[in-house]
Amino acid sequence: MNFFKRAWLNVWAKKGRSVLLILVSSAILMFVLAGLLIRSAAVKATDQAKADVGATVTLSANRQAAFKKMQSSSSSTSKSSRPKMTLTPVKLSDATKISKLSNVKSTNVTSSTTVNAKSYDVVSTSTGMGSSNGGPGGMKSSASTGDTQIDGVTATSLTTAFSNSQSKITKGRGITAADKNTHNVVIENDLASQNDLTVGDTITVKEIAGDKAKVKLKVVGIYKASSTSTSASPMSADPANTMYTSYTLANTFKGSKYANTADSVTFNISNPAKVSSVKKAGKQLINTSKYALSTDDASYQTVKASMANVKSFANKIVWLVAIAGTIILALIVILMIRERRFEIGVLLSLGEARWKIMAQFFTEMLMVIVVAVAIAGAGGKFVGDQLGSQLVSQSTTTQTTATSSTGQPGGSGQPGGNGTRGGAGGPGSTTSTTSAKAADTDLDINVSAVDLAELGGFGLAITFLSIMIASGGILRLEPKKVLIS
Amino acid sequence: MLKTEGLGYWYQDKSEPLFQDINLTFEVGQSYAILGHSGTGKTTFLSLIAGLDKPKAGDILLDDRSLKKIGLTTYRRHDVSIVFQAYNLFTYMSPLNNLLTAMAITDAEHAGDKHFALRTLNDLGINEDLATRNVQHLSGGQQQRVAIARTMACDAQLVVADEPTGNLDEDNTKEVIAQFQKIAHDRQKCVIIVTHEPDVAAQCDHQYRLENKQFTQLA
Ligand SMILES: Nc1ncnc2c1ncn2[C@@H]1O[C@H](COP(=O)(O)OP(=O)(O)O)[C@@H](O)[C@H]1O
Ligand SMILES: [Mg+2]
Numbered sequence: 001m002n003f004f005k006r007a008w009l010n011v012w013a014k015k016g017r018s019v020l021l022i023l024v025s026s027a028i029l030m031f032v033l034a035g036l037l038i039r040s041a042a043v044k045a046t047d048q049a050k051a052d053v054g055a056t057v058t059l060s061a062n063r064q065a066a067f068k069k070m071q072s073s074s075s076s077t078s079k080s081s082r083p084k085m086t087l088t089p090v091k092l093s094d095a096t097k098i099s100k101l102s103n104v105k106s107t108n109v110t111s112s113t114t115v116n117a118k119s120y121d122v123v124s125t126s127t128g129m130g131s132s133n134g135g136p137g138g139m140k141s142s143a144s145t146g147d148t149q150i151d152g153v154t155a156t157s158l159t160t161a162f163s164n165s166q167s168k169i170t171k172g173r174g175i176t177a178a179d180k181n182t183h184n185v186v187i188e189n190d191l192a193s194q195n196d197l198t199v200g201d202t203i204t205v206k207e208i209a210g211d212k213a214k215v216k217l218k219v220v221g222i223y224k225a226s227s228t229s230t231s232a233s234p235m236s237a238d239p240a241n242t243m244y245t246s247y248t249l250a251n252t253f254k255g256s257k258y259a260n261t262a263d264s265v266t267f268n269i270s271n272p273a274k275v276s277s278v279k280k281a282g283k284q285l286i287n288t289s290k291y292a293l294s295t296d297d298a299s300y301q302t303v304k305a306s307m308a309n310v311k312s313f314a315n316k317i318v319w320l321v322a323i324a325g326t327i328i329l330a331l332i333v334i335l336m337i338r339e340r341r342f343e344i345g346v347l348l349s350l351g352e353a354r355w356k357i358m359a360q361f362f363t364e365m366l367m368v369i370v371v372a373v374a375i376a377g378a379g380g381k382f383v384g385d386q387l388g389s390q391l392v393s394q395s396t397t398t399q400t401t402a403t404s405s406t407g408q409p410g411g412s413g414q415p416g417g418n419g420t421r422g423g424a425g426g427p428g429s430t431t432s433t434t435s436a437k438a439a440d441t442d443l444d445i446n447v448s449a450v451d452l453a454e455l456g457g458f459g460l461a462i463t464f465l466s467i468m469i470a471s472g473g474i475l476r477l478e479p480k481k482v483l484i485s
Numbered sequence: 486m487l488k489t490e491g492l493g494y495w496y497q498d499k500s501e502p503l504f505q506d507i508n509l510t511f512e513v514g515q516s517y518a519i520l521g522h523s524g525t526g527k528t529t530f531l532s533l534i535a536g537l538d539k540p541k542a543g544d545i546l547l548d549d550r551s552l553k554k555i556g557l558t559t560y561r562r563h564d565v566s567i568v569f570q571a572y573n574l575f576t577y578m579s580p581l582n583n584l585l586t587a588m589a590i591t592d593a594e595h596a597g598d599k600h601f602a603l604r605t606l607n608d609l610g611i612n613e614d615l616a617t618r619n620v621q622h623l624s625g626g627q628q629q630r631v632a633i634a635r636t637m638a639c640d641a642q643l644v645v646a647d648e649p650t651g652n653l654d655e656d657n658t659k660e661v662i663a664q665f666q667k668i669a670h671d672r673q674k675c676v677i678i679v680t681h682e683p684d685v686a687a688q689c690d691h692q693y694r695l696e697n698k699q700f701t702q703l704a
Contacts (some may be wrong), residue, residue: 002586002589002590004585004587006575006586009577009578013578013619020612165543235507248700343576343577344574346575348558348561349535349567349573350562350587350590351558351560351562351590352562352563353558376536444561478537478538480532480538482646483537483567483569483571483573484528484531484532484537
């Protein structure tokens, strides 16, 4: 393999040219690597988003079907009697069946109603612009409404308000599954301070429905609601007047026929990609004319879309740089072959095969590329970091704009290498994550052995192709014309 | 060993050949000079014999085998060794590596033998110090001696040279021609030198003149 030795002698003897070639190749490969790194980081981030970002399936009454039924009955009956839209409360037995499907991580039953304050004074909003806290959309089952909103849940930690930190427990504890069938309650901070209530105190409320009984409740925790409520509605009460209880207690307030029912049941899905399959399987288990299953994986879709953007951009970088790099190197090799046509002529006059001359050039470039891969491997992380954070902040901004324009309350998903925390989606949705860190927008850029191997592959391909493109110069070269003037 | 049969060559116009119907024979152990004015076609003739180009008419036979049959690349690798006016050495190598490279490409008997290469160079006045420097740091005469050493280190029976003394002074010219004589007589090769200098031609065993599209042997 004499061409190998020749290649080495040439690369070594022409150090200046070799260094220049190494620099050019390093620059090309650095961008290829940056693209590869961003792409693999985007894949990783998307995978992580699947694990981190919540997605939910909610079981509730089928409003559309009920509305249709109301319309048809209104046309058949006399116009004087107003038709009533009857919504069937969700049966807990149905919810239990769905909760046993695979990929269902946790289940939150919500049942809301109102009661009237007895032993305490409600907080009144002077502006009259108070708003409900955007909690589970409850069906107001009674025509008359009490001054205290009761949000019955399985656990407060499973609700949207608490999971995305709009509300926080400040004293005591939240409602948990263990509070089922108890009279434990979690009240708002403003209500507590106005009435001098603290954890352990007992309050009394008066039912609106049924026998209008007085019920004693035990305060087990105090929460602070975020004041930034969005949907202002003059009719609704101050958010401070919302109490959390177990859904069983809320059902009791509503009346005995509401036992083992719920307004809606929200299922947290462990793998957001599986949301639609859970919905499909769930539909088999319920009476779809009465109940509906809705999905919310907006946060996941946001992260997924923004990472897909990053990924496709990274792919474009890889291929554009690879193609541009091949062309640049090919041009350099073409010039190099011109400059060395005497040498090629001598080799041909000695009877060297043309393919071995090409092999010599290929080997020379390969020696250059090996060094360039090492340099690019060291520098690619830097370029990838810069480019990656630039890309992510851009695509995040785009995604946030897109999300907010759809009018969804709650922050958009914030993709990030070690975070990819998704904020809340629409009302009634619940995310399993706790915080949305706006500052954490870095992709996790790391040069792995696989990345380096892939880079080496690209280097090899670029070298091979550029030599192939330039090889016409060797194949056409006539030693007589070169050597004999 | 080498024979031309009805050899003819022209560049553009067939009716204006450089030479036509040439029948010559070259033997091992002999040196031949080809004289002629500038532009008569000496170099063109040599390029055919060296296997760098194909004849337009006739044929060239090596030991009765046509070069077409042998294949020009194989012929150049094994059977012919060329010395150029411009030396044409590998500029990025030392004289030693120039020899080793040529020996490796031509599958020479001594391929890879560094000591043989150094000895060959030393015989031509290139000592080890010169032999391991970059070849561009040598004088013209020294470089041409390296080129001659290269033909000696390879096993080709046929050595062709195009104006090998064209860039050399009187002393170096004498030395180089003496070396070509040695190659022919001591190493039993066939040496064909193209030159326009009668003094140089006079030192060879046989002289031909290319004139009016024909080769004529001088007495
Ligand atoms: N590649 C070529 N194309 C056309 N004409 C050529 C070419 N090479 C040489 N010639 C012409 O052929 C003639 C012979 O050239 P050459 O063999 O180099 O002569 P010499 O070596 O005797 O000086 C010259 O007139 C030259 O101009
Ligand atoms: Mg000439």
